[in-house]
Amino acid sequence: MSRVPGWLLRHLITVEPYLGDSAYGPQYGPPAVAVPALVSAAVRQVRGADGREVVSSTTVIAAPGLDCPPGSRLTLPDGRTTTAITTSAHAAPGLPVPACVEVSCE
Structure with a gap:
């Protein structure tokens, strides 16, 4: 299975994986x-993960293995911070299609 080519991934982002809620609000892991x-x-x-239809304003494509569950906080190249709505891993073994992770953000 091939991976999405590195030369296509032209931006750099920061991902803080969502760990869950606490008494003080959402908890995030260390930023990647x-x-x-x-x-x-x-x-x-x-x-969304709860079944509701929501509007996504940004889509992020990354290499397989990205740790970004729904609710994670992402910092985009322009400095804007957004939240992951859904994360989808795409793979097509045996087909000439690269594997990747697609994250839809608010």
């Missing part, structure tokens, strides 16, 4: 700094 990704600012409708 300088994660290569492809960031696309396109508005589209997605279905």
